[in-house]
Amino acid sequence: AQSVAQPEDQVNVAEGNPLTVKCTYSVSGNPYLFWYVQYPNRGLQFLLKYITGDNLVKGSYGFEAEFNKSQTSFHLKKPSALVSDSALYFCAVRTTDSWGKLQFGAGTQVVVTP
Amino acid sequence: DGGITQSPKYLFRKEGQNVTLSCEQNLNHDAMYWYRQDPGQGLRLIYYSQIVNDFQKGDIAEGYSVSREKKESFPLTVTSAQKNPTAFYLCASSIDNYPGQPNYGYTFGSGTRLTVV
Numbered sequence: 001a002q003s004v005a006q007p008e009d010q011v012n013v014a015e016g017n018p019l020t021v022k023c024t025y026s027v028s029g030n031p032y033l034f035w036y037v038q039y040p041n042r043g044l045q046f047l048l049k050y051i052t053g054d055n056l057v058k059g060s061y062g063f064e065a066e067f068n069k070s071q072t073s074f075h076l077k078k079p080s081a082l083v084s085d086s087a088l089y090f091c092a093v094r095t096t097d098s099w100g101k102l103q104f105g106a107g108t109q110v111v112v113t114p
Numbered sequence: 115d116g117g118i119t120q121s122p123k124y125l126f127r128k129e130g131q132n133v134t135l136s137c138e139q140n141l142n143h144d145a146m147y148w149y150r151q152d153p154g155q156g157l158r159l160i161y162y163s164q165i166v167n168d169f170q171k172g173d174i175a176e177g178y179s180v181s182r183e184k185k186e187s188f189p190l191t192v193t194s195a196q197k198n199p200t201a202f203y204l205c206a207s208s209i210d211n212y213p214g215q216p217n218y219g220y221t222f223g224s225g226t227r228l229t230v231v
Contacts, residue, residue: 034219043120043204043222090156092219101147102220106156 002027004093006105013112019081021108023074023091033074034092034102035065044090050074061085081112117141120205120223126231127192127199135190135226137205146188147220149204150174157204163188192228200230 004025013019025031032051036044048059055067065076074091088109092102118139127133137146145164149157159172163182177196182188188207192199206220 036220036222041202041225041227043118043224044206044220045222046219049219101159101162104157109154 002031002093002095002103004091004103004105006089006091006108008108009106010109010111013081013110015083015112015114016080019076019078019085019110019112021076021089021091021110023076023105025072025074025091025093027093027095029095031074032094033065033067035059035063035074035076036090036092037061038088038090038107040087047076047089081110083112083114086110086112118205118207118221118223120203120226122226123224125226125228127228128231130194132191132193133228135192135203135205135228137188137190137223138186139188139207139221139223140186141207141221142185143207143209143221144185145208146182147206147208148172148178148180148188148190149206151202151204151225153202160190160203199228202227 006023034049035047037047038044047063048057050057050067058064063078065074067074088107090107091105094102121136147162148160151157158174160178161169161172161180163169166182166185169180169182177193179191203226205223208220
């Protein structure tokens with residue numbers, strides 16, 4: 001079985017400050033990991049993914065994520081948050097040895113204040 | 115441009131009516147998915163399909179039905195048996211994701227907001 005946890009329902013950060021959204025996972029094999037962002041009344045947009053290789057993955061809109069196998073984590077980060085980063089963020093996982101249905105976390109609401 | 119189109123964007127249903135939500139993709143993806151999202155909540159899988167003429171129930175299939183007669187299309191019917199259908203519905207697609215293949219994740223449509231009146 002595979003699962004993903006986003007321990008924070010909401011993250012509040014001031015504009016210009018670093019932003020971190022946490023994600024931990026549990027899988028029986030090697031993971032593929034994803035981050036998506038959702039703006040109000042819109043579908044999910046792909047931000048970045050980890051498949052293999054470098055543990056630090058860079059994605060869209062200045063976001064990056066670090067894969068940590070020992071801590072089974074894949075936290076999303078941005079060095080300097082913008083008000084426009086306010087949205088709902090989802091982490092997702094699947095394993096390399098199973099058919100590709102993704103398991104999504106519950107989502108973390110990010111609120112960036114001016 | 116390739117992508118997924120969901121229609122309509124807003125849909126209103128009377129009590130006891132069936133309604134069908136459309137999802138069409140021109141990405142040549144084999145797999146398609148339907149999710150339900152309630153306000154401030156995560157995604158719950160309703161149905162998914164790996165190939166044409168085949169589909170499987172997800173976590174909350176009761177009160178819903180689907181068909182997959184064409185690779186490009188995966189319509190969702192919300193039946194009168196679904197007691198609380200008011201929600202945001204998302205369709206997604208992906209390339210074959212068989213074991214050992216690289217995973218390219220999902221492409222999502224822009225969603226349909228269904229309201230019971």
